[in-house]
Amino acid sequence: MRTAGPAETVGLASDRAFEEVYLAAWPRLCRYTWVLVRHHEDAEDIAAEAVRRAYSAWQSGRGPAGDPMPWLFLIARRIVIDRSRRRIPGWLSLSGQGASSDREMRAADPIDGVEAAVWFNQLRDCMSSRQHEAIVLRYLFDLSDQQIGRIMGLSAAGVRTNLSRGVAALRKRPEVFDR
Amino acid sequence: MSADNFELVLRAAMKSHAAELDRSLRPAPRLSAVLSSGGAAGRTLGWLSLRLVLGLAAAVVLAIALASAAPPLHGPQNQPLASISPSTSASASPTPSLASPSRASPTPSPSITFVLEPLAI
Numbered sequence: 001m002r003t004a005g006p007a008e009t010v011g012l013a014s015d016r017a018f019e020e021v022y023l024a025a026w027p028r029l030c031r032y033t034w035v036l037v038r039h040h041e042d043a044e045d046i047a048a049e050a051v052r053r054a055y056s057a058w059q060s061g062r063g064p065a066g067d068p069m070p071w072l073f074l075i076a077r078r079i080v081i082d083r084s085r086r087r088i089p090g091w092l093s094l095s096g097q098g099a100s101s102d103r104e105m106r107a108a109d110p111i112d113g114v115e116a117a118v119w120f121n122q123l124r125d126c127m128s129s130r131q132h133e134a135i136v137l138r139y140l141f142d143l144s145d146q147q148i149g150r151i152m153g154l155s156a157a158g159v160r161t162n163l164s165r166g167v168a169a170l171r172k173r174p175e176v177f178d179r
Numbered sequence: 180m181s182a183d184n185f186e187l188v189l190r191a192a193m194k195s196h197a198a199e200l201d202r203s204l205r206p207a208p209r210l211s212a213v214l215s216s217g218g219a220a221g222r223t224l225g226w227l228s229l230r231l232v233l234g235l236a237a238a239v240v241l242a243i244a245l246a247s248a249a250p251p252l253h254g255p256q257n258q259p260l261a262s263i264s265p266s267t268s269a270s271a272s273p274t275p276s277l278a279s280p281s282r283a284s285p286t287p288s289p290s291i292t293f294v295l296e297p298l299a300i
Contacts, residue, residue, distance in 0.1 A: 019210050026207035031197055040204070048213045055214055116199035119192075139190040140197055171185065177192055 018058050021068045022051055028141065029072050035120065035136050036080045046083070050076040070147040073137070077151055119176070126173050131166030134159055 029050060034043035053075050057063060064071035124132045130152070137148045145156040152159070170176060 022210050022213075023207055027201055027204065030204055031200065034200070044205070048208075048216060051210070051213050055210075114200060114203045116196040116203075119196045120200070135189075136193070139186070140193045167186065167189070170189065177188060 014058065018055055022055075025069060025072050026051075028069060029076060032073050032136070032141070033076050033080065035133065036077065038121065038124075046076055046079050049079050053079070067147075069141065070143060070151055073141075074151050122176055123170070126176065127166045127169040128162075131162045131169065134162040135166045135170075138163055 026047065029047045030043055033046045033050070034040060037043055037046065050072055054068075054072055057075075123135075127135070133152060134148055134154075137143045137151065143151075145159045148154070148159045149156050154162070
């Protein structure tokens, strides 16, 4: 019977470690990507792509130095930015998956009917998307200014500015918290 | 509501709504299924193929435009031959004619021969 060599053992242990990270991170990763794109299926698709990229980086020794969540969020955020830059009008897309079909898909998203999704959408309507993202990363995922800044490409002071402006905008809309 | 209290309320509201949202989401798929799926590749295929087609079309149009607009390499070639005057045609011809009689004649050119005759003294 063939036994695994030292390199294979290390690889299996690395895979197991990644799988643990994946299982713990998946719900939060999906939640974060949903906040970014506000569509359930797109969010899962982006989260899966982020996991694939993360696994590739993990295998080549470019894993996270500390907490893996900000690292995964950063990968997911880059995918969202890449896709929004690549988005083309439906009539130009040979596959028919352009902006118009995106709108049709958004209208059909069943998550939009969930009360929590309505609440998050209402929250976002109170402020800019950047302020909303900073607030979600702080109050939902409990990340520090530095971690948020690294994900969003901002300085710590820039993060604090976005947070304070977002909170100030929410203070003017207390009815949001009545739901 | 004080600043700290407001942030506490915001944090609690956000976490409770996120938990409700999580109940609507599917559980995490198996890692092997996630790693083997290629949804992004399928989605970007249309855009990539469009770019490929547009790039090829642009290259063809550019090649045709360059070919039609490029200047001739050896001076004007569309000048009618009849415009060259007969008096200057021999000297102004840019290329020597290989079909000139002196070169193309199969007969040898006449040579000068010296005939020594005995002197009558």
